[in-house]
Structure formats: C-alpha cells, structure tokens
Amino acid sequence: MARIGFIGAGNMAEAIIRGILGNRLYAGHEILVYDANPQRMDYMVETYKVVPAASNEEMAERAALLVLAVKPQVAPSVLPSVAPHIDGDQSIVSILAGWSLETLRGYFRKGSLVRVMPNMPALVGQGMSAISFEPSASEALKKTVLDIFAATGEVEVLPEHQLDAAGALSGSGPAYVACFMEALADAGVREGLPRATAYRLAAQTLKGTAAVQLETGKLPAEIKDMVCSPGGTSIVGVYELERGRMRAAVIDAVHGAVLRTKEL
Numbered sequence: 001m002a003r004i005g006f007i008g009a010g011n012m013a014e015a016i017i018r019g020i021l022g023n024r025l026y027a028g029h030e031i032l033v034y035d036a037n038p039q040r041m042d043y044m045v046e047t048y049k050v051v052p053a054a055s056n057e058e059m060a061e062r063a064a065l066l067v068l069a070v071k072p073q074v075a076p077s078v079l080p081s082v083a084p085h086i087d088g089d090q091s092i093v094s095i096l097a098g099w100s101l102e103t104l105r106g107y108f109r110k111g112s113l114v115r116v117m118p119n120m121p122a123l124v125g126q127g128m129s130a131i132s133f134e135p136s137a138s139e140a141l142k143k144t145v146l147d148i149f150a151a152t153g154e155v156e157v158l159p160e161h162q163l164d165a166a167g168a169l170s171g172s173g174p175a176y177v178a179c180f181m182e183a184l185a186d187a188g189v190r191e192g193l194p195r196a197t198a199y200r201l202a203a204q205t206l207k208g209t210a211a212v213q214l215e216t217g218k219l220p221a222e223i224k225d226m227v228c229s230p231g232g233t234s235i236v237g238v239y240e241l242e243r244g245r246m247r248a249a250v251i252d253a254v255h256g257a258v259l260r261t262k263e264l
C-alpha cells in the first residue's frame with residue numbers, strides 16, 4: 001500500500017506534496033496521484049517523482065490515507081465510485097470547501113474521516129491549516145494528519161462547526177491579502193515608484209507586520225499605534241482607510257465567503 005494518495009493533483013495537492021517531500025515525511029514512491037488531466041499527471045510525476053494511479057478507484061484500493069483534493073463541484077461525480085473501495089483500515093482526508101464530515105459520511109461507510117481547510121501559502125511552507133477530526137479518530141491518525149499539514153506550515157485543530165469560518169478567513173484569506181498587496185503596490189506606482197519596487201515594498205511590509213504579530217503577540221491595534229506618530233503621516237492614511245470602510249469591507253468579504261461555502 002502507498003502511504004498517501006491524492007484524488008485530484010491540482011494546486012493544493014501540489015502544495016501538500018511539496019511539504020511532505022520537503023520535510024522527508026514520505027518519499028515520492030510512497031505517494032500516489034490521480035488527476036483527470038493527463039498533462040497535469042505528467043507534470044506531477046516528472047516534477048515530484050510520485051507514482052501515477054490509473055484511476056481514482058485504483059487509488060482508493062492502494063492508498064492507506066486518501067486526500068480528496070478535487071473541486072467540491074466535482075466530488076459528487078467522484079465519490080460514489082471511490083467509496084466502495086475503502087475499507088476500515090483506511091483514512092480519508094477531505095480538503096473540499098463546504099463539505100461536512102456528515103456529508104462525507106453519507107458516501108463513505110468505512111474508513112476514518114478528517115476534514116482539513118488548508119491554504120495556498122502551503123506551497124512555500126507558510127500555510128495555515130484548520131483541522132477537524134471525528135470523535136472516534138485514533139491518536140495515530142491524529143499524529144499522521146498533523147504531521148502532514150505541519151509540513152506545509154501551521155496547524156490548528158478546531159471543532160467542526162468552526163471550519164467554514166476558518167475556510168472563509170484563512171482558506172480564502174490569501175486572495176483578500178493579495179488584493180490588498182496589489183492595491184498597496186498600485187498606490188506606490190501612483191506616487192512614482194517603479195512597479196517591481198512597489199511589489200517588493202508591499203509584500204515585505206505585509207510579511208513583516210504579520211511576523212511582528214506572530215512573534216510578539218501584540219494586538220493589531222497595538223501594532224497600528226506603534227506606527228502612527230501623533231500628527232504624523234500614518235494616522236492620516238489610517239483615517240482614509242476608515243473613510244473607505246476597509247474593516248466593514250473585509251468583514252463583508254469573509255461573511256460572503258461563509259455564505260458561499262454553505263452553498264457548495
């Protein structure tokens with residue numbers, strides 16, 4: 001049996017595989033992949049020396065732990081043919097947005113189920129994964145799953161009812177942050193900075209500010225106060241952000257993503 005198999009070898013599967021290989025959790029020959037797109041299969045096999053499966057059904061027969069990494073919209077056409085091949089010793093990790101453990105259990109009669117909401121920065125080992133286990137999950141399975149996602153960044157075990165919120169915050173969050181980064185860089189260009197310089201300044205500013213929060217534990221409000229000198233420049237910028245309803249826009253964005261998650 002392969003240690004792990006990926007149903008769908010797209011962006012997130014690649015990010016997780018990179019973490020596994022980079023941290024030497026498993027070797028390429030212990031990882032099975034199947035993707036409906038033959039070019040994508042070729043790319044994954046050539047790049048990561050993983051093992052191609054002939055079908056999702058073969059994968060389900062051969063992988064001790066199966067990662068569901070297709071789009072949620074595709075899952076209803078994939079799971080009915082995969083589930084009958086799963087026996088009680090196997091485990092299924094779903095990263096499908098919006099798919100509850102209860103919905104998954106409707107397909108999988110056997111096997112342990114885990115729900116994970118990873119995020120795209122897993123690609124560079126800076127991911128944030130929210131993880132929910134079934135109450136019956138064994139300590140061995142918890143360790144295996146935590147080790148896999150810790151290889152892609154940080155992990156947080158959450159009760160399942162919080163996973164949709166986590167997905168809309170940290171799962172979708174890189175898209176919002178990229179929009180903010182682009183806006184910051186556009187602003188720099190408007191003020192005369194070269195485009196490449198503006199991107200570098202914007203990206204490192206986001207990374208550095210996040211690092212201050214994570215390393216010092218200071219509240220975002222405290223960090224903002226450390227930057228805003230009385231009567232200075234930054235407080236004028238903060239005032240303009242507030243006039244633009246920046247906080248309300250972000251809160252609306254996450255709420256919109258939660259509502260969409262419930263539709264999937």
Ligand SMILES: NC(=O)C1=CN([C@@H]2O[C@H](COP(=O)(O)OP(=O)(O)OC[C@H]3O[C@@H](n4cnc5c(N)ncnc54)[C@H](OP(=O)(O)O)[C@@H]3O)[C@@H](O)[C@H]2O)C=CC1
Nearest residue numbers: 008009010011012035036037069070071072096097118120
């Ligand atoms: N992207 C993100 O930031 C995050 C995504 N997720 C979740 O991860 C999952 C995967 O997302 P992502 O990696 O972005 O998606 P991708 O579209 O990059 O990857 C999915 C892959 O599955 C392939 N595929 C389609 N149909 C089948 C099939 N029947 N059998 C096997 N493979 C198939 C697709 O091929 P083709 O392109 O030809 O259709 C594609 O290569 C989703 O469920 C999403 O909700 C969770 C957190 C973050």
Ligand SMILES: O=C(O)[C@@H]1CCC=N1
Nearest residue numbers: 097167168171172173
């Ligand atoms: O946009 C999506 O549906 C997926 C889930 C979280 C991030 N990307």
